[in-house]
Structures are given as structure tokens and as C-alpha cells.
Amino acid sequence: MRTVSRPRKAEDPVRWLVPCNRCGQHHKTVARWPDGGICGYCYQQAKRTRGVCACGHEGVLPGIIDEQPACRSCSGVRLNVDCEGCGAEDELYCGGRCWTCILGDVVDNLLTDPTTGTMATELITLAGALKSMKRANSSMTWIRQKHVTEFLRNLAAAPKFSQETYDELPDSRTREYVRGLLIEHGVLPQRNALLMRYDSWVTQALERVNDPQNLDVIPATGLRD
Ligand SMILES: [Zn+2]
Ligand SMILES: [Zn+2]
Ligand SMILES: [Zn+2]
Known part of the structure; x- marks a missing residue:
């Protein structure tokens, strides 16, 4: 390395x-x-x-x-490069434990719902994915950023999620990155990016049609009613 x-x-x-x-x-x-x-x-x-x-x-x-x-x-x-947590030979981060072990603790902590003290099944998969990211020290730097920490905490407290409920979380690069992980690990279903784009195009197109100026034009072309 x-x-x-x-x-x-x-x-x-x-x-x-x-x-x-x-x-x-x-x-x-x-x-x-x-x-x-x-x-x-x-x-x-x-x-x-x-x-x-x-x-x-x-x-x-x-x-x-x-x-x-x-x-x-x-x-x-x-x-001393012998981790007391997992026994691996690695650079130790704190408490005689390696970065991977510490990352594991941080991830578990963030993805556990504080009110129930448990982790949602979907999030157990995500936790596994986050813990196994290569270069545990870079992952720690990423996860410790305030917006990432907040995002994961929100996710832990969120009710059961689907692509739709996931969309309701604040839009951010973190959301899309984690969505990618969730899809990759089969927690969220693949969705058809093209279909999504078409859907939003249709919505916008209909909004455009509702513009009075355009509505004036449409009867002349015989498309209305
Ligand atoms: Zn370790
Ligand atoms: Zn040797
Ligand atoms: Zn030197």
C-alpha cells in the first residue's frame, strides 16, 4: 500500500x-x-x-x-501492531485497536436506532458494507463529517424504507452514495434511471402545458379535448 x-x-x-x-x-x-x-x-x-x-x-x-x-x-x-480487537496485524488507531475495529464501532453506533437500541435488518446489510470499505482510515474521515454522521443517524431512526421513502430524505451526495450501496447489496431495488427521467420529464411537460400561454395554442392545433 x-x-x-x-x-x-x-x-x-x-x-x-x-x-x-x-x-x-x-x-x-x-x-x-x-x-x-x-x-x-x-x-x-x-x-x-x-x-x-x-x-x-x-x-x-x-x-x-x-x-x-x-x-x-x-x-x-x-x-506494537497487533490489534487487541480482531488480532490482525495493522496500524493501531486507539485503545490498542486497529482502524477497521474502530470503524466497526462507529458504524454500529450510528446505524443503531437509539430509541429501540436495535438495528433495522436493512441497515445491518448497510453496516456490513460500510465496515468492509477498503482503507478503514479514509472511511473514518468520510463518516466523521457532520453531514454524513447526521445522514446515517437519520437513516437509523427512519421507518422501514423503500426507494420512495428514501427519496424523502434530504437530497445530498451522501444520500446518493449510500443509495448506491443499498442497491448494490440488494436492500433497495434497482430502479430504472431512464424511467425516472421520463417521469420527471412528463411532469414538467404537463406543467408547461398548463401555462395559459400554451393552453391558448393547443386548441388551434386540435389537441385539446
Ligand atoms: Zn482490529
Ligand atoms: Zn519476514
Ligand atoms: Zn527519518
Whole structure:
């Protein structure tokens, strides 16, 4: 997985005399690993480096051997990346748990109807879809936006829904995104986009016809009555 590194502060060779063994820049050393002193930036990057080690182990590869990422047991790097929730080897987010576990809690919390303490059957499917989105940390960023949180809370408290009741929820990109997920997972039926467009065209066309100006024209063409 490629990681986007956050912008670095300017290095400070006066304050941090010994450069980081990995990037060669003068930043605070936050860990001493078998390959040397590691700065905060390289530490973050190491935690997020995933792949398959030369030994065949798949997971977090924080070490470096022959310039290649390596697993903890091959490299001797000591780093806690064992989730206490699911046991997966992953970057931990808080409470010793990985992003996927935390995302699961957030989704369950949002989609549970607070008055009954239960989750609607349709929403259990949606919850599953939201929890299994790749890149749990990006999903968290998405879900934590106020309008998304509010939308999901409303959905949790909504009565049984169909395409029609779903349409009554405030129109937003979030609504359409979640609708897509609901259709994909068979909670809402597919609908014919063309038919919808035709319906709204007919409605608008009839409204146009009701315009007095147009009504004046219609008798002349023999279409009225
Ligand atoms: Zn570094
Ligand atoms: Zn290995
Ligand atoms: Zn976990």
C-alpha cells in the first residue's frame, strides 16, 4: 500500500545532531531499531508499510533489510501492531485497536436506532458494507463529517424504507452514495434511471402545458379535448 507522507517540518541540524538513519534528515529520533535511529516521520511510515516480507509473512513490514521492507521477526524491529480487537496485524488507531475495529464501532453506533437500541435488518446489510470499505482510515474521515454522521443517524431512526421513502430524505451526495450501496447489496431495488427521467420529464411537460400561454395554442392545433 502506498502511503502519503505528511509534510515535513524543516530539519534542525543544531537541535538534532544525529540524522535519522532512514531519511538522513535531522529530526527528533523517536525509536532505535536494529537499522539505527528513526525519526518520527520514518516511524509513522514504517507502521503503515504493508506487504509480503521475503520470508513470506504478510502484514506490517516496519523493518528494512537490503533496502527492502521486512517484517518484525526478520528485522528485529519491536513495534506494537497487533490489534487487541480482531488480532490482525495493522496500524493501531486507539485503545490498542486497529482502524477497521474502530470503524466497526462507529458504524454500529450510528446505524443503531437509539430509541429501540436495535438495528433495522436493512441497515445491518448497510453496516456490513460500510465496515468492509477498503482503507478503514479514509472511511473514518468520510463518516466523521457532520453531514454524513447526521445522514446515517437519520437513516437509523427512519421507518422501514423503500426507494420512495428514501427519496424523502434530504437530497445530498451522501444520500446518493449510500443509495448506491443499498442497491448494490440488494436492500433497495434497482430502479430504472431512464424511467425516472421520463417521469420527471412528463411532469414538467404537463406543467408547461398548463401555462395559459400554451393552453391558448393547443386548441388551434386540435389537441385539446
Ligand atoms: Zn527519518
Ligand atoms: Zn519476514
Ligand atoms: Zn482490529
